[in-house]
Amino acid sequence: MNDEDGQYFYHPLENIEETEVFYEAIGREHLTKSVSAERPYTYWTIELYDQKNGIRGGGGLGVLAADTRRVADQMSVPFVLITPFYPSESHQMLRDRTVYEQQVKADYHKFGFKFVDKVNIKTKHGLCHLDVIEKKFNTTRIIAVTEPNFGELYSNTSGSDHRLYQEVSLGFGGYAALKLIGLKPAIIHLNEVATFFAALARLDELASNGMDFYEAVVYTRKHTLYTNHTLVQAAEAEFSYSQFEEFVFPNLKSLAVKKWLSDKFTNEKIRLSSVTIEIAELRSGVSKLHARVANYHDIAGNKVKFKAITNGVDMNKWMLPSLYAFYQEIGLVNQFGMPSSNYTELLPSFDSDTIRKFKKEGREKLNGILKNRPDQNNNILKFSKDDFIFTFKRRFADYKRPDLPFSDPVRLRNILESRDAHYIITGRVHTGDQNMLHKLYALLSEVDHDDYLRTHVHYLSDYDEDLAYGLSCGSNTVINIPIVGLEACGTSWMKDVANLGILISTHDGGVADASVNSYLNVSGSDESEELDMLYQRMEESIAIWENDYDLEYNVQRQLENFLPIVSGARMMKDYLDYLFPK
Numbered sequence: 001m002n003d004e005d006g007q008y009f010y011h012p013l014e015n016i017e018e019t020e021v022f023y024e025a026i027g028r029e030h031l032t033k034s035v036s037a038e039r040p041y042t043y044w045t046i047e048l049y050d051q052k053n054g055i056r057g058g059g060g061l062g063v064l065a066a067d068t069r070r071v072a073d074q075m076s077v078p079f080v081l082i083t084p085f086y087p088s089e090s091h092q093m094l095r096d097r098t099v100y101e102q103q104v105k106a107d108y109h110k111f112g113f114k115f116v117d118k119v120n121i122k123t124k125h126g127l128c129h130l131d132v133i134e135k136k137f138n139t140t141r142i143i144a145v146t147e148p149n150f151g152e153l154y155s156n157t158s159g160s161d162h163r164l165y166q167e168v169s170l171g172f173g174g175y176a177a178l179k180l181i182g183l184k185p186a187i188i189h190l191n192e193v194a195t196f197f198a199a200l201a202r203l204d205e206l207a208s209n210g211m212d213f214y215e216a217v218v219y220t221r222k223h224t225l226y227t228n229h230t231l232v233q234a235a236e237a238e239f240s241y242s243q244f245e246e247f248v249f250p251n252l253k254s255l256a257v258k259k260w261l262s263d264k265f266t267n268e269k270i271r272l273s274s275v276t277i278e279i280a281e282l283r284s285g286v287s288k289l290h291a292r293v294a295n296y297h298d299i300a301g302n303k304v305k306f307k308a309i310t311n312g313v314d315m316n317k318w319m320l321p322s323l324y325a326f327y328q329e330i331g332l333v334n335q336f337g338m339p340s341s342n343y344t345e346l347l348p349s350f351d352s353d354t355i356r357k358f359k360k361e362g363r364e365k366l367n368g369i370l371k372n373r374p375d376q377n378n379n380i381l382k383f384s385k386d387d388f389i390f391t392f393k394r395r396f397a398d399y400k401r402p403d404l405p406f407s408d409p410v411r412l413r414n415i416l417e418s419r420d421a422h423y424i425i426t427g428r429v430h431t432g433d434q435n436m437l438h439k440l441y442a443l444l445s446e447v448d449h450d451d452y453l454r455t456h457v458h459y460l461s462d463y464d465e466d467l468a469y470g471l472s473c474g475s476n477t478v479i480n481i482p483i484v485g486l487e488a489c490g491t492s493w494m495k496d497v498a499n500l501g502i503l504i505s506t507h508d509g510g511v512a513d514a515s516v517n518s519y520l521n522v523s524g525s526d527e528s529e530e531l532d533m534l535y536q537r538m539e540e541s542i543a544i545w546e547n548d549y550d551l552e553y554n555v556q557r558q559l560e561n562f563l564p565i566v567s568g569a570r571m572m573k574d575y576l577d578y579l580f581p582k
């Protein structure tokens with residue numbers, strides 16, 4: 001996609017002096033002492049979504065990981081991302097109204113990764129050899145562990161042996177890989193609990209190298225951050241003691257650590273969140289609302305407090321390059337992508353001509369991407385600058401309600417017809433999710449049965465970064481309607497706001513960091529009220545795009561309230577502030 005685009009306005013800092021200027025700018029001069037090339041910020045993730053570097057993830061968790069690394073690179077933070085490399089990746093294709101999964105072999109050699117060496121992890125039955133591969137960037141790198149039978153991302157069920165094997169490989173294998181390369185983590189940032197074993201590997205190393213066990217626990221806890229993305233602890237899969245005997249305990253050298261971990265089982269079962277809470281003193285949630293409502297308890301039964309650090313996006317990656325250049329030219333954001341202190345005064349630069357000019361250019365980008373992405377009727381779509389496009393682009397998960405707008409097809413049709421508008425849906429159905437597969441088929445069949453909808457509602461399969469980018473740049477209005485309380489943050493809508501699209505949303509996740517008056521809010525005391533309001537908002541958004549004053553008002557209002565939230569640089573600064581207090 002934006003192989004060349006991605007580099008246009010990317011100013012990596014040249015040297016340590018510039019880095020110090022940056023640290024000073026964010027008031028963290030002491031960081032030069034806390035993190036360095038040899039003692040980097042380490043970020044652990046079971047999923048990375050970074051197609052440009054040959055790694056495809058499943059959704060938001062992986063996109064966040066990729067954005068976090070890219071932003072760290074732009075800010076010259078010494079940062080290492082450790083992740084599994086899955087030798088095959090899954091694609092979803094729609095043919096004759098049926099979804100097919102296709103496995104494609106992934107080859108890291110094509111994407112600039114170098115083989116470093118092998119490391120071992122142990123199971124009850126013997127050694128497993130893992131390849132360590134690495135790719136270096138400005139001040140960041142990706143280190144991955146892999147082997148030919150590693151499987152794919154989220155293969156098998158979440159409490160299965162294979163998942164545990166993958167998670168242990170990432171934790172113990174990744175920790176051994178860091179040592180092999182000669183790196184010591186300044187901080188261990190765990191992106192969800194599947195990465196718990198990295199912190200365990202560190203605790204085991206300290207405790208088996210002569211540090212007093214309790215000191216080792218205190219030290220590990222002080223330097224470990226657990227970022228939670230889930231709302232309900234009870235929904236998490238459990239592992240059994242015998243699974244740990246097979247895959248985990250053989251990797252522990254310290255008897256004290258083994259005893260400590262064994263004691264954390266209840267009825268021979270363990271949830272990784274409960275031990276992750278024990279090993280990480282620093283804990284964060286991914287939006288204000290999520291940090292407040294995530295319902296987690298430690299082993300003693302106390303409710304866990306999460307620090308709110310709302311996700312952001314790498315604007316350099318997700319924005320139309322000329323638009324991001326404009327942000328920088330007018331001083332809306334600085335060279336690191338941080339909103340300037342007076343950014344609200346600069347918003348009048350977004351007059352309707354400017355907004356329409358960038359949308360026209362975004363539409364051309366979208367058309368370029370759509371050339372290879374036929375819709376459900378096998379049509380290649382091409383839109384003129386005057387076409388109106390609604391977009392719903394997100395994983396086909398039940399709580400995101402992709403089918404809600406189709407509850408009243410006649411009303412939907414009337415809205416679209418009033419402006420001859422198009423409605424584009426894209427989103428992967430989670431492998432094996434029969435419920436959502438049926439909802440997708442029902443939706444497509446409903447669309448098929450209406451002459452107008454058939455030519456104006458388009459489903460694009462295999463939702464990925466390219467579609468996310470193109471639709472963010474080229475749509476007028478985007479729809480984000482999770483059931484309130486179920487979206488931890490969501491980042492897809494941030495890409496739309498940054499690209500000057502009009503946002504229709506329920507008040508959930510990161511959207512709820514700002515007030516309900518910041519965007520076109522959908523609410524109601526039940527789903528039918530919400531639906532009615534959604535349709536009203538769709539009509540309103542059509543009217544907004546017809547009127548220059550309304551368009552300026554709405555786009556400027558969104559930027560005023562959301563720019564600092566959307567900024568990935570702001571997110572990185574928040575993490576640095578939390579991890580390395582003065």
Ligand SMILES: *Cc1c(COP(=O)(O)O)cnc(C)c1O
Nearest residue numbers: 059060394464465468490491492
């Ligand atoms: C941005 C992005 C996401 C994140 O989606 P949310 O539903 O907002 O968390 C998922 N998948 C892809 C391909 C993306 O680009």
